[in-house]
Amino acid sequence: MRAIARRAGVSHMAPYHHFADKRALIAAVAAEGFRMLRQEMLERIEACGGDARTRFRESGIAYVVFAVKHPNLFRVMFGEETADTSEHPELKAAASQAFAVLQGLVEQDQVAVGTRDDRDREKVGLSAWALVHGIAMLCIDGQFGPEARRPEYAEKFAYEATGALARGLRGG
Amino acid sequence: MRAIARRAGVSHMAPYHHFADKRALIAAVAAEGFRMLRQEMLERIEACGGDARTRFRESGIAYVVFAVKHPNLFRVMFGEETADTSEHPELKAAASQAFAVLQGLVEQDQVAVGTRDDRDREKVGLSAWALVHGIAMLCIDGQFGPEARRPEYAEKFAYEATGALARGLRGG
């Protein structure tokens, strides 16, 4: 807080006239992060222009690449200070809209492939989200080794893993 | 730190004679968490006693259930205070041994199914880890909704998602 105020060249209490407390400021930063994430996913989808399956994969890769490129921001977005989104509806909305991109692509893919069960579509989206989220988290935690913090590694790994999951979800 | 000392009924500086600093204490707690996690995975595997595929799933479910049952500990295990494991080899070892359980089961399953490519086995294990890790994280962050913090929900969800991934990994 005080460091932020210093960097902005104001007194240490100035930020409190714009944010209720530390958590509120963090929540605002996190919300901005979710908007950036959504934007990068959309841009990557648009740039690739393949079929539904390809676009689904690309969005997942964008998710992981975003995390690796902005690890601190990503941690703020999913940190414990941000855990109860109930107090911060703006944050909740931004997170939902980011997830909606992934969910939408999964559904397009399911439609293209001809899967019947509409009920399971949300679960499929959540599974896909969980997979890319896990990859992102373990990469930035260095749990896959130091080289996993390089975007190229993360991108390659995300490509393979999302392909495997997509195959499994389509089949029986 | 001071609260910990208070709870132990000692002065606020006593812990510093057992741990170098705050991060070292946190790392020790995290290492203990990884040992607990490994233990619970092993117990669940032993209790179910199915084939390799079933045991693989069960270990993943144990992972998620552990996270939901001990969300604060789980967050410490993967928090930013713990991010650079290079300073804390004990923590690194404990984490590796926990992951080794999952990896071992994946390889048993791959052998049972007859997959040839040994090279990909590590990637399969990492993908499986990422999936259950993502589920765990999103559950305890409340990102799947409040009911996802109940172990039963997490268990059910983990069962479905791991099944889908396993199918996808086996196929082409």
Added chain:
DNA sequence: GCCCCGATCTTTACACTGTCAAGATTCGGT
């Protein structure tokens, strides 16, 4: 022109935190 209001910022103060430095206590081994 004057006044008031709201927005914005500052100053001061308080309880709390992690950590350093120096001294006290306890206790097993020689």
Added chain:
DNA sequence: ACCGAATCTTGACAGTGTAAAGATCGGGGC
């Protein structure tokens, strides 16, 4: 009995988040 190591304490310091009160300033209505 005594030494040294292990363990704990007291006191201090800089830094933190935040509550309370007051300062400054620009614009709109009389």
